[in-house]
Amino acid sequence: MFQNTKCECGHQNPAGTVLCESCGKPLVEDLPLDSPLEMRYDGVARRSQKENPDIIDRVWNFFSSVKVAVWLIVITLVGAALGTIYPQESTFINLDDPAQYYKDTYGTWGQIYQALGLSRTYESWWFVGLLVMIGTSLVICSLDRVLPLYRALSKQQIRKHLTFIKRQQTVYEGTLDQDPEAWTQAFAEQLKRKRYRVAREGTALLAEKNRFSRWGPYINHIGLIVFLLAVLGRGVPAWHMDQYVSVDEGQTKQIPNTNYYVKNEKFTVEFYKDSELPDSLKGTNRAKLYETKAVLYECTAYCDDPVKDPVLTEVDRHDIRVNSPLSYKGLKLYQYNYEERIRLISVRPMLVDSKTGQSYGPFELPMSNPPLTYKVGPYTLKLNDVFPDFGMDEQNRPMTKSRDPNNPAFVFLVTGPGLSKEGEIYIYFPLPSAEDKLLEQQINASFQKSGNNTGRFSFQVGKMENVKFSQYTTYLNVRVDRAMPYIWIGAGISMIGLVMGFYWQHRRVWLRIDDGKLTLGAHTNKNTYGIRAEVAAALNKTGIAIEPKALDNRRKLS
Amino acid sequence: MKRYRKPVQYIVLAFVILIGGYAIGRSFFHTQEVLKPGSEAPAFNLADLKGETHDLASYKGKPLVLNFWGTFCPPCRNEMPALQKEYEKWKGEGLQLVGINLSEDRITVQRFASGVGAYFPILLDRNKRTEKLYGLKEYPTTYFISADGIIQDVVVGGPMSEEDIDSRIRKLFGR
Numbered sequence: 001m002f003q004n005t006k007c008e009c010g011h012q013n014p015a016g017t018v019l020c021e022s023c024g025k026p027l028v029e030d031l032p033l034d035s036p037l038e039m040r041y042d043g044v045a046r047r048s049q050k051e052n053p054d055i056i057d058r059v060w061n062f063f064s065s066v067k068v069a070v071w072l073i074v075i076t077l078v079g080a081a082l083g084t085i086y087p088q089e090s091t092f093i094n095l096d097d098p099a100q101y102y103k104d105t106y107g108t109w110g111q112i113y114q115a116l117g118l119s120r121t122y123e124s125w126w127f128v129g130l131l132v133m134i135g136t137s138l139v140i141c142s143l144d145r146v147l148p149l150y151r152a153l154s155k156q157q158i159r160k161h162l163t164f165i166k167r168q169q170t171v172y173e174g175t176l177d178q179d180p181e182a183w184t185q186a187f188a189e190q191l192k193r194k195r196y197r198v199a200r201e202g203t204a205l206l207a208e209k210n211r212f213s214r215w216g217p218y219i220n221h222i223g224l225i226v227f228l229l230a231v232l233g234r235g236v237p238a239w240h241m242d243q244y245v246s247v248d249e250g251q252t253k254q255i256p257n258t259n260y261y262v263k264n265e266k267f268t269v270e271f272y273k274d275s276e277l278p279d280s281l282k283g284t285n286r287a288k289l290y291e292t293k294a295v296l297y298e299c300t301a302y303c304d305d306p307v308k309d310p311v312l313t314e315v316d317r318h319d320i321r322v323n324s325p326l327s328y329k330g331l332k333l334y335q336y337n338y339e340e341r342i343r344l345i346s347v348r349p350m351l352v353d354s355k356t357g358q359s360y361g362p363f364e365l366p367m368s369n370p371p372l373t374y375k376v377g378p379y380t381l382k383l384n385d386v387f388p389d390f391g392m393d394e395q396n397r398p399m400t401k402s403r404d405p406n407n408p409a410f411v412f413l414v415t416g417p418g419l420s421k422e423g424e425i426y427i428y429f430p431l432p433s434a435e436d437k438l439l440e441q442q443i444n445a446s447f448q449k450s451g452n453n454t455g456r457f458s459f460q461v462g463k464m465e466n467v468k469f470s471q472y473t474t475y476l477n478v479r480v481d482r483a484m485p486y487i488w489i490g491a492g493i494s495m496i497g498l499v500m501g502f503y504w505q506h507r508r509v510w511l512r513i514d515d516g517k518l519t520l521g522a523h524t525n526k527n528t529y530g531i532r533a534e535v536a537a538a539l540n541k542t543g544i545a546i547e548p549k550a551l552d553n554r555r556k557l558s
Numbered sequence: 559m560k561r562y563r564k565p566v567q568y569i570v571l572a573f574v575i576l577i578g579g580y581a582i583g584r585s586f587f588h589t590q591e592v593l594k595p596g597s598e599a600p601a602f603n604l605a606d607l608k609g610e611t612h613d614l615a616s617y618k619g620k621p622l623v624l625n626f627w628g629t630f631c632p633p634c635r636n637e638m639p640a641l642q643k644e645y646e647k648w649k650g651e652g653l654q655l656v657g658i659n660l661s662e663d664r665i666t667v668q669r670f671a672s673g674v675g676a677y678f679p680i681l682l683d684r685n686k687r688t689e690k691l692y693g694l695k696e697y698p699t700t701y702f703i704s705a706d707g708i709i710q711d712v713v714v715g716g717p718m719s720e721e722d723i724d725s726r727i728r729k730l731f732g733r
Contacts, residue, residue, distance in 0.1 A: 047563070060567050096695055125585040132578035139570055232581045254685055306605040306684065372665065385669040393632055397673075400630045403662060 009161070015051055019043025022157050024164030036553055037167045039523055044148040063133070063140040072137055076130045083121030086113050090123070093244050128232075135228045138221050146218045153211060159204035160510045160521075168510075168521030170532050171553040172539065172546065180513040183542060190538035191509065203513040208506075214525075216501025223494025230486035241480040244336060249470035250345040251368075252297065252312070255478050259303060260331065261312050265293040267338055267472035290335050292320040292474040296328055320476065330480055337475035343367075343405055347430040348466035349459040351376045351414070362466055365430065367405045379416035384425060386410055390439075398443075407431055409440075414457055424453035430461065507531050518544075528552070593692055595711055599624070599703050602688045604658065604681035607668055612656075612681060614707070620652045621730035622703040623723070626689060628660035629670045631697040637717030638676045644723045645678040653727060655679075660697065661686050702726045 005013040011022035018028050019037065021044060026037060037043070046064060050057055062068055086106055089098050102114035117124050166173070176183060180203045188198045188205060196207040234240040247253050247264035254261050270289040274282045297312035318326035318333075326333040348362035360377030367388070374381040390409040391401040398409070408430060415423035427443045429436035448455045461467055505527050511520040520539075524531040529548070536548040593599070599622075603613040625641055627634035638657075645655040657680040659667045664682060671680055683689055692699070700718065702711040711726050 056564075056567055056571065059571065123585050125582050128581050128585045129578070132574065132581055136570075136574045136578070139574075143566070143570070229577070232577065235581060235584050256690070304603070304687075306603050306611045306682075307609055369663070383665055386663050386666050388663075388666075389630065393635060399632075399635065399670075400662075400666065402630050403628065403660070 014045040014049070016045035016049035017043065018045075019164065020161070021152060023159070023161040024157070025161035026163060026167070035167070036169045037164065039168075039525075041145055041149050042152045044152045047144040047148050060140060063137045064144045066141060069134070069137040069141055072130060072134050076127070076134060079121060079127050079130060082118055083127075086110055086119060088121065089114075089119045131228060131232070135225060138225055138228075142218050142221045146215070149214065153214065156206060156208075158199050158201040158206045158510075159512055160206075162512070162514075162519060165510050165512065165519050165521035167553070168523050169528055169553050170522035170524075170535060170551045172518070172520040172535070172544075172551055174518055174544065176513055176516050176518045176544075178543060180516065184511075184513065186542045187511075187538055190541050191534075194534050194538070196507070196509070205509070205511045207509040210504040210506050213500050213504035214506045216497045216499070216504075218497070219500060220494050220497030223490045223492065223497055225490075226493060227487055227490030230483040230490055233483045233486065234481065239480070239482040241478065243478050244475055245478060246339075246473050246475050247292075248341075248343050248345075248473050250468065251470065252295075254299075255331075258331070258478075259299045260315075260328075261297040261299060261310070262333060262476065262478075263295040263297065264470075264474050265295060267292050267474045269338060269472065290322055290338060292335055292476065294318055294320050294326050294333060294476070296326060296331075296333070330482055332479045332481075334477040334479065335474070336477040339473045339475070340471060341473050343470045343473075344408065344430055345468040345470055347461050347468070349428065349430065349461045351379060351381070352458050352460050353456060354458060355456050359460070362462075365410065367408050367430075370410065374412075377416075379414055379419075382413040382415070382423075384411040384413045390429070390436075407436065409436075414453075424457065426453055426457055426459070428459040430467075432461070432467075505530065507534070509535060522551075593701070593709060593712060595709055597709055599701060599707055599709055600691045602658075602681075602683075602691065604683060604688060606679055606681050607664065607671070612679075617654050617656070617703075618705070618707050620654055620705055621727070622701075622705075623653065623655040623727065623730075624701040624703060625655070625657045625698060626660060626683075626692065626694055626700070627657055627698045628662055629666055630662070631660075633716035634698040635670070635674070637698060638671075638674045640718060640720045640723060642674075642676045642678060643720055644727060647724075648727055648731075651731065653730070656681060658683055658688060660689055702730055704730055 005015055005017055005027065007013060007020035007023060007025055007027065009020060009023040009025065011020055013021050013027065019026055019039075019042065024043070026043075049061075053061060086102065089095055092101075095101055098119060099111070099114055102110035102119060106113065113119060121127055165171070184200060184203050184205055188200060188207070191198055191207040194209070196209045198205065198207045200206075241257070243256060245253055245255055245262065247262060249264050249267055252261050252263040268289060268291045269287065272286040272288050276288075277284070277286060294317065295314055296316040296318075298315045299310045300313045301311040302308040303310050316326060316328040318324075320326050320333055320335050322335050325335075344367050346364060346366040348364055350359040350361040351363070352359045360379060363374045363376045363381070365374075370383060370386065372383050374383075385398075387398060387400040387409040388403060388405040388407075389401040390407050391399055393399040410428045410430070412426050412428060413423045414426060415421075425447050427440060427447070429440045444453065444455065444458075447453045505524045507522070507524045507530075509520065509522040509531075511518060513519075520535070522531050522535050532548040532551045535551060536546050539546050599614060601614045603611055605611050623641075623644075625637075627638070629635065641655060641657070645653070648655070655678045657676070657678060659680055659682050661683045667680060667682060671677070692701075696714050698716045700713045700716070700723075701709050702713075704710050710730060713722070713726070
């Protein structure tokens with residue numbers, strides 16, 4: 001292949017040239033002599049084809065091969081398909097022990113799947129490696145082909161070798177009984193009316209239109225590269241985030257690894273009434289609305305302070321609904337889920353003196369970060385202990401079963417007039433359940449037995465308006481995806497390239513008249529019907545009667 | 559055109575190695591790093607029960623035992639006396655034993671610690687930040703850290719007996 005690159009017209013072609021860059025004469029005879037020519041890339045050599053490739057050239061040539069590119073794509077597709085057999089680890093919100101989970105849920109195959117790393121296919125080194133190789137191949141394949149093609153198309157010879165013209169897919173040969181100059185002029189006019197750009201050199205002619213469609217594939221590739229780079233860019237931590245936060249009503253929570261805090265002021269779930277539903281759905285719970293009234297705060301001071309509370313500044317608020325996220329500087333909070341779970345936010349109990357029947361207060365008792373002392377009437381309440389989720393340990397000591405305020409209990413030391421100097425100790429369960437009230441009585445009675453109190457005081461909330469509670473916990477999906485605009489840009493460029501390549505065709509017509517003998521060849525990369533019709537129409541208008549079908553060179557062959 | 563062929567090849571391949579290397583390299587380190595013996599203990603800055611702050615750097619230079627615990631976790635509760643005993647035993651030799659509470663209320667922590675007689679220094683984590691930094695999955699988790707800040711041993715779960723703790727402290731002192 002790398003021999004005999006000098007054409008009979010005297011042009012020295014680079015190694016790997018198929019058709020002489022100057023006159024178009026075929027240099028490689030691997031096809032039957034009268035079959036249509038291979039016109040890919042106009043027969044020019046790929047840019048990097050060299051006679052003595054060094055190591056860099058070999059790497060380059062590997063990626064320059066379309067065959068390699070196709071294999072890369074096939075392997076990537078197979079890999080991507082493997083990743084869909086079982087759910088990926090990244091689709092689970094909380095997965096502490098993936099190996100165990102896959103074994104338990106999907107059996108032995110799941111265990112093998114997870115052990116092979118296929119549960120993390122799309123983040124694996126080999127999959128990312130394949131994407132990188134496809135990207136490389138895209139760049140190198142395009143560079144190696146578009147530059148020679150651009151050169152070849154921008155300095156085309158008008159007078160082509162006879163073999164080149166005769167071996168096009170659309171060919172006319174015949175004797176011309178008119179004046180060659182005048183006929184060529186008339187034919188050129190006809191083609192110009194079809195918006196061809198015509199160049200003449202005596203009785204040789206080159207007409208061409210829609211050359212720009214040749215650049216479509218390369219523009220498409222540029223778009224794909226932008227797309228791929230954007231996808232890789234999602235790996236930069238600041239560019240991509242996808243996590244979930246659960247927030248009780250009235251609660252403010254930090255969005256992990258950010259400087260932002262989100263507050264759930266109120267969560268609402270509404271269902272369609274039966275009158276709004278069609279008969280087939282009556283009696284079923286059909287959600288009409290999920291809404292979190294959310295406030296977004298940014299921490300402005302003491303954000304990482306071990307003692308002081310962070311200073312929060314409100315930056316945005318939004319009623320988050322499905323498909324209506326709170327959006328602030330690229331940070332998006334989507335409604336993801338909710339859970340009905342009653343949790344106290346704060347209560348305003350009264351201190352009741354059973355001796356006198358008098359009650360004092362109320363005083364504000366928040367469930368999280370309660371103050372240490374309270375002034376209630378003439379009495380002082382000192383917080384002695386807090387159990388957010390009350391229970392007993394093995395040694396029957398009171399403990400908290402978790403860090404969540406599921407069943408809070410507070411131990412107060414009451415001091416004041418008429419009480420001993422040490423004060424009296426009382427436990428208080430704000431949740432109004434019978435079980436808790438019984439426990440409260442029992443524990444206080446045992447305190448009384450051990451002399452810690454006289455049983456004089458109790459706590460009472462009274463009206464419901466003294467209780468603030470959260471009914472729902474909302475789950476928000478927090479996302480940052482700064483690569484998204486670039487993904488759209490890439491996809492847009494890619495689409496422009498595809499449209500250019502698909503909806504227009506590069507059409508060229510060559511002809512020469514030698515001693516009254518007209519030889520015409522025409523080439524297009526697709527829609528050969530179109531170009532035959534155009535050529536036949538122009539010929540008919542200039543006095544050569546011919547059917548479009550008769551111009552088909554391939555038809556003559558078979 | 560030919561003149562630029564080689565430089566263009568080098569530039570394109572350099573970009574591939576740079577971007578591709580970054581992307582592939584990242585895929586290796588993506589799995590959440592679990593602290594293992596040999597890794598450096600992540601820095602923190604936390605307040606103790608009196609409200610004074612301590613950072614990890616201030617413990618450098620002497621062996622350190624870091625115990626993550628909470629009053630809601632029974633094995634944590636059960637191993638407190640053993641930790642206190644070992645603290646008293648090794649304190650004179652320069653051992654530092656620090657409990658990091660798992661983001662509970664100060665009052666709850668204070669009551670429990672004095673209730674079980676744990677008087678070794680206790681720091682208060684906030685909003686589970688330090689806990690996440692150390693990638694805790696189970697409670698209690700105890701790190702045995704040498705004087706140069708390198709984790710020598712990690713014990714996940716408990717309760718540990720005095721002997722369990724003692725043998726590991728011995729190693730920290732190279733005995």
